[in-house]
Amino acid sequence: MATKLKVLRAEHDLTQEELAKKLGTTQTVISSWESGGKNPRPAMMQKVEDFFHVPKEEIFFAAFNYKK
Template identity: 70%
Template sequence: MKTKLKLLRAEHNLTQADLAKILGTNQKAVSSWETGSAAPRPPMMQKIEDYFGIPKEEIFFTAFNYSK
């Protein structure tokens, strides 16, 4: 499961630790979301959507792509 999260974070010049602090989580969680080894829970996806201003379905496309 790949996400656009890493790209968005880099575009905003944020480290994983920076983003984790903004979202109220830890760097390990952000790393696992970026690598696709885990997906954030829906409330956290909403926080990420609100922060970046991009629909969570676009950021976490494969988490919502149930057709495959």
């Protein structure tokens, strides 16, 4: 199942590398977020929210212990 971040990235027709450059991080970091291996720090969650205009709680619901 695709994570919300992966879905948003695909909807904006971005590769992991392209998104990483826009956020000032690496493709490996984006991959780990999408796979659920790691969650970004709060400041980076805010950058992702600002970029996609979607609440960070919706994008990273696992980090906020949401159950969907």
